Amino acid sequence: MNVLVTGSSRGLGKSIIIEYAKNGYDVIISYKTSKKEAVLLKEYVESTYKVKALVIKCDIAKENEIDNMIDQIYQEFGYLDILVNNASIAKDQEFTLKTKNEFMKILEINLVGTYLLSKKIGLKMLDRKQGSIINISSTNGIDTTYPESIDYDASKAGVISLTHNFANYFAPYIRVNTICPGWINTDMTKNLDEEFAKKEKSKILLNRFAEKEEIATLAYFLGTDKASYINDSIIRIDGGLKR
Secondary structure: OEEEEOOOOOHHHHHHHHHHHOOOOEEEEEEOOOHHHHHHHHHHHHHHHOOOEEEEEOOOOOHHHHHHHHHHHHHHHOOOOEEEEOOOOOOOOOHHHOOHHHHHHHHHHHHHHHHHHHHHHHHHHHHHOOEEEEEEOOHHHOOOOOHHHHHHHHHHHHHHHHHHHHHHHHOOOEEEEEEEEOOEOOOOHHHOOHHHHHHHHHOEOOOOOEOHHHHHHHHHHHHOHHHOOOOOOEEEEOOOEOO
């Protein structure tokens, strides 16, 4: 069994790679700029969990790089069992100052990249009549919107829509689900204003942000046979966000 996790050299993607690797899956680590981290992760999972790891550089905003990545994966493994669309970016700022190009850049990576990967890999999975696609969206795509994140919020809402459409198209052979995390402890959230972070935590029943491993556990579960009847589902994992 094998899994591709996009944007997986660090952060949540790295935790998802480790979760699958420790359960015996061969892993494909996709990165855009963090080559050193990707190679170190490959060395770690191969030595620690005795699995095979493949590192591929891919900017998912570029279709030709997506095609090259898919070609490498299928040449190396022959097939792909699980796709986790994790790669995304955010650039928060006053929304009235956002340009069209800035807005489109977020959509190209977070939404269009997810669309292209899901379509191209999903069709290959369909040939084998098996596979699982797991999208990482956000509660921002449902109801925790922020004006300064208007482009990010729109992209994550779009990912939810893609999930429903792909689940219908690929039925009954490929399960397509989406995880919608709330706040997660990452390098990005470490830089949050202290008062803002405190306010956001007060909205969560567990009174804390999630750890990356808590999201990764769900991403792993959804890819396994234990989740064989979970399909076309949008799953919140936000610690009990008060709405």
